[in-house]
Amino acid sequence: MDRPNGSRLYDYFLGGTSYLPVDRDAGEEIAREAPHWALGARLTRTFARRAVQTMANAGIDQFLDLGSGITAGGTVHELARLVNPEARTVFVHREPIAFELGRQLVGDDPHAGVLKVDIRDPDAVLNHPVTRGLIDFTRPVGLLAVGTFVFVGDGDDPAGLLRRYREPAVPGSMIALSHVSDDSAHPEIAAELRWVRRRYEQTSTPLNVRPRAEILSWLEGTEILEPGLVRYGRWRPEYPLTEAQLRCDYGYVGVGRVV
Numbered sequence: 701m702d703r704p705n706g707s708r709l710y711d712y713f714l715g716g717t718s719y720l721p722v723d724r725d726a727g728e729e730i731a732r733e734a735p736h737w738a739l740g741a742r743l744t745r746t747f748a749r750r751a752v753q754t755m756a757n758a759g760i761d762q763f764l765d766l767g768s769g770i771t772a773g774g775t776v777h778e779l780a781r782l783v784n785p786e787a788r789t790v791f792v793h794r795e796p797i798a799f800e801l802g803r804q805l806v807g808d809d810p811h812a813g814v815l816k817v818d819i820r821d822p823d824a825v826l827n828h829p830v831t832r833g834l835i836d837f838t839r840p841v842g843l844l845a846v847g848t849f850v851f852v853g854d855g856d857d858p859a860g861l862l863r864r865y866r867e868p869a870v871p872g873s874m875i876a877l878s879h880v881s882d883d884s885a886h887p888e889i890a891a892e893l894r895w896v897r898r899r900y901e902q903t904s905t906p907l908n909v910r911p912r913a914e915i916l917s918w919l920e921g922t923e924i925l926e927p928g929l930v931r932y933g934r935w936r937p938e939y940p941l942t943e944a945q946l947r948c949d950y951g952y953v954g955v956g957r958v959v
Contacts, residue, residue, distance in 0.1 A: 706905035713741035734892035743932040751876035755842040756783035763842040822864040840872035873958040880951040922956025929954035
């Protein structure tokens with residue numbers, strides 16, 4: 701709690717309120733030194749919103765949200781219920797403030813639950829009584845790993861973890877994935893990312909960046925929805941992208957349908 705945290709910084713960049721002064725100070729510094737990073741957070745959140753709505757419109761009415769934090773801009777269950785008022789969601793957080801805020805937000809909602817479990821323990825998540833009570837794995841589920849696995853180190857086998865979460869997902873389920881990469885063609889963005897990575901080393905959640913090919917491999921065995929695994933902001937945009945949004949190519953986003 702005495703160091704900035706990735707989940708709370710994400711909320712700060714989105715204009716939320718679930719962060720501490722130490723996160724605000726770090727966020728202000730990052731916004732000065734790497735202004736596209738905050739824009740990338742907003743583009744990632746916009747992708748999550750579109751992905752949830754795409755899933756809901758395809759008939760998915762149950763969601764497992766892995767560690768994105770309770771953030772500004774609408775939660776998964778709020779977004780899904782715009783399409784289906786009966787949609788059910790399980791949120792998974794290990795960060796104490798995100799967990800407590802999530803519990804307050806969900807309250808006594810019978811169709812939503814919040815787990816204080818590390819996503820690196822998929823068996824604990826999948827077999828938790830709240831998960832089992834809300835999600836029927838004999839039916840399609842929407843799995844969200846948006847802005848999450850960037851905080852999972854190689855030693856924890858992120859590909860294997862995501863594969864374990866996919867195992868109970870029946871055909872028709874969908875996986876939304878976003879991840880940071882360091883292959884930007886823009887020298888300005890590449891320099892910003894190097895600075896951001898050094899700054900996040902001082903937080904409780906250092907960043908892990910990975911090449912596109914590795915990120916894409918995590919969706920093997922799924923039918924990747926159009927337009928594929930693409931840069932931030934370019935997944936089914938609702939409006940023409942600005943020059944700054946086009947330049948903000950910190951990483952990739954995409955959705956795969958389990959077949």
